[in-house]
Amino acid sequence: MATADQLKALIRSHGEGDETRFYAIALQVAAQAARNGHTKFAQELRELVDNLRKHAGPSITPAKLIPLAQPRGELVGLFAASYPKTRLADMALEPAVEHSxxxxxxxxQERERLLAHGFQPQRKLLLLGPPGTGKTMSAGALAGELGLPLLTIQLDSLISKYLGETAAKLRLIFDAIAETRAVYLFDEFDAIGGERSAVNDTGEIRRVMSSFLQFLEQDESQSLILCATNHPALLDRALFRRFDAIIEYLLPSREVVSKIMESRLGLMDTSSVQWSRVARIAAGLSHAEICRSCEAAAKNALLAHRRTIKTADLTAALASRRTAQV
Structure with a gap:
């Protein structure tokens, strides 16, 4: 069934006259209901949405909606669709990233006001930083906050060995971006955004990069386009000026490490943990590695029939994670 956030987003989008978003959220509710086993309700809701769209007047008919849960035709395999519930408040981020x-x-959220005064809201973002620092989760959090689906581009389906095919698929993706408002994530972006002058580059990759730059520059949709990479040094320099914002993710500071652990272990008794000592040992690990260490420590404690987390539990889990890095 619909969550409180989805209901609020439905009402807000209806009040703002944002029909595209209204229908997208309604389809999200239907998809979630289907996943929870409420198949009859999900089918009835989809039929209701279809009927509303069919009978809507031309002045309020939204842009064509692609069935996000199951892309069809040429879009099959190009997207992985999800409907995140993550919020920015769920994340432990460095202040600069959180502010951005x-x-x-x-x-x-205030895009109509900005557009009315001739300003475009930020929506083309380049996320840079080491693995596990929250880039992909940030895409989910923005989608969750805005009540939009998250569509992750499947690079293994996008990149083809045949001349011209990858650029043609890119055009399909940007057509979808223009038609359906959502958060679109190009993860491991360096696979297509690499420096065009690289000595080991191929002519096809150069053409793909040029096509991407052209599509990105021409895009005037309402969708959010996020490109994330662990290897910013590999990116073509011409890319950077095409984005509205470049957000750099770093390995967590000691303060953020403590925040991550306290949040992840919120259901356990951590009153005896020496956080400063644990934070020192966690230095150099990513957000994801710290979360996994917390999970390992919590599970070991529960299997030992206790809810109390000791400093030794966390230091052992962190040491194991660091060893796995080597």
Whole structure:
């Protein structure tokens, strides 16, 4: 069934006259209901949405909606669709990153006011940083906050060995971006955004990069386009000026490490943990590695029939995770 956030987003989009978003959220509710076993309700809701769209007048008919849960035709395999519930408040981020994401979110929420005064809200973002620092989760959080689906581009389906095919698929993706408002994530973006002058580059990759730059520059949709990479040094320099914001993710500071652990272990008794000592040992690990260490420590404690987490539990889990890095 619909969550409180989805209901609020439905009402807000209806009040703002944003029919595209209204229908997208309604389809999200239907998809979630189907996943929870409420198949009859999900089918009835989809039919209701279809009928409303069919009978809507031309002045309020939204842009063509692609069935996000199951892309059809030439879009099959190009997207992985999800409907995140993540919020920015769920994340432990460095202050600069958190500020940048909140600014993007605020501009999106007030986009009509900005557009009325001739300003475009930020929506083309380049996310840079080591693996496990929250880039992909940030895409989910923006989608969750805005009540939009998250569509992750499947690079293994996008990149083809045949001349011209990858650029043709890119055009399909940008057509979808223009037609359906959502958060679109190009993860591991360096696979297509690499430097065009690289000595081991191929002519096809150069053409793909040129096509992407052209599509990105011409895009005037309402969708959010996020490109994330662990290897910013590999990116073509011409890319950077095409984005509205470049957000750099770093390995967590000691303060953020403590925040991550306290949040992840919120259901356990951590009153005896020496956080400063644990934070020192966690230095150099990513957000994801710290979360996995917390999970390992919590599971070991529960299997030992206790809810109390000891400093030794966390230091052992962190040491194991660091060893796995080597």
């Amino acid at each position: 994401l909140h600014q993007v979110l605020r501009e999106q």
